[in-house]
Amino acid sequence: MVFSKILGATHKVPKTIVTNDDLAQIMETSDDWIQSHIGIKERRMSLEGENTSQLATDVALELVEQTNTKPEEIDLIIVATFTPDSLAPATAAIIQKELKAKNAWAFDLNTACSGFMSALSTADKFIQSGQYKKVLVIASDVNSKMLDFKDRTSSVFFGDGAGGVLLGTGNQPQFINENLYTVDDQDLIYSGRVNTIDDLSVDNYPSIGAFHQHGRGVYQQVVSTIPSYIESFLAKNELTVDDIDYYVTHQANLRLIEKLAELIHQPIDKFSRNVEYYGNTSAAGMAIGLAQLMNSEVDLTGKKVLLVGFGAGFTYGCVLLQF
Incomplete structure (x- = not known):
């Protein structure tokens, strides 16, 4: 295989x-x-x-x-x-x-x-x-x-x-398991909505909407869904939150990452973080976090790393890696 x-x-x-x-x-x-x-x-x-x-x-x-x-x-x-x-x-x-x-x-x-x-x-x-x-x-x-x-x-x-x-x-195998979801809460975050036209006219020209998010709604969705989901996902793989050596989450904001760590009773030092100095870089935040972890002085041999993503859609999920 x-x-x-x-x-x-x-x-x-x-x-x-x-x-x-x-x-x-x-x-x-x-x-x-x-x-x-x-x-x-x-x-x-x-x-x-x-x-x-x-x-x-x-x-x-x-x-x-x-x-x-x-x-x-x-x-x-x-x-x-x-x-x-x-x-x-x-x-x-x-x-x-x-x-x-x-x-x-x-x-x-x-x-x-x-x-x-x-x-x-x-x-x-x-x-x-x-x-x-x-x-x-x-x-x-x-x-x-x-x-x-x-x-x-x-x-x-x-x-x-x-x-x-x-x-x-x-x-x-380095990719141990995964679980990805989409739920129908599409108005929490949206970006780039393309307007339709009202009539046939030479004045029509494509226009696109700016990014918008309902910050409090996003926060509530994440804290009410993701911690229990992480624990459930790990249990299905006969693991607990303590078995994970490092967490790489979406870099939404530092306070949200701290809250996730608190809710699953894990030290914040287990969480790869770049949002403090790079801001929320959307899809790139997790990729940057994994790259920073892999290029650090930490020896990842035998370590378990859990990727935890969530974003517009509303989409969320986990990918479990073992190095």
């Missing part, structure tokens, strides 16, 4: 740092309020023209270099994003061109903030099929281009970034 193995992991963020004080210059907010409520100190934003594909391409280039992989060896590129460069072509297709990965099939996948987990799960199936040997899985979001900066309840959360892994084949 063919098993998936993570061969390498990395991440990229824009150069421009946007502090809470910077945001306070354009909206009614403050550093004290933002840090006390959501725990974010600063975020990176693509104010120098970096689009979703550019951040993702930088990740792809570093992954092939890090793993000594030739671009033509890549069989598949999956990009998780809900802020693509365009609806067509796919952001993954742009990466395929820039990488010169001439043998790769490429497509985008959108489950919003849980996108990296969904893309990783999808890539694992392609590897298991035996037809695909090396798969790039990249999560990249430039949230800043979708924000309404008059909506301070949403815009203070977000930053831009990308992260990803290169999957290959291994002799032992």
Whole structure:
């Protein structure tokens, strides 16, 4: 049987740092309020023209270099994003061109903030099929281009970034189990709604809606659903929360991650965190968290890592890895 193995992991963020004080210059907010409520100190934003594909391409280039992989060896590129460069072509297709990965099939996948987990799960199936040997899985979001900066309840959360892994084949299972869900609560978070036309007119031109979230509703959905779900998922795998060495969750905000840790009675040090300095980077946050963990000084040999995703849709789930 063919098993998936993570061969390498990395991440990229824009150069421009946007502090809470910077945001306070354009909206009614403050550093004290933002840090006390959501725990974010600063975020990176693509104010120098970096689009979703550019951040993702930088990740792809570093992954092939890090793993000594030739671009033509890549069989598949999956990009998780809900802020693509365009609806067509796919952001993954742009990466395929820039990488010169001439043998790769490429497509985008959108489950919003849980996108990296969904893309990783999808890539694992392609590897298991035996037809695909090396798969790039990249999560990249430039949230800043979708924000309404008059909506301070949403815009203070977000930053831009990308992260990803290169999957290959291994002799032992690294992907132990998974469970993914979608529930019908579509109005908690939405972005990029495309308006229909009212009549046939030369004045009609496509328009797209900004990002919006019902913050309190999202918080309540997560704290009421995710802790018990984690415990149930682990129990089905004959594990408890104490058996997990590290948790990599969606980087929604620091206070929410702290609450999840509290509700499952786990130390916060077990949770990979980047939201304090990168902001909520949507699908990229989990990918960045996993890359930071894998590239740290921690020896992951034999360790169990639980990916916990949740996002617009409403989507949520877990992927259990053992290194």
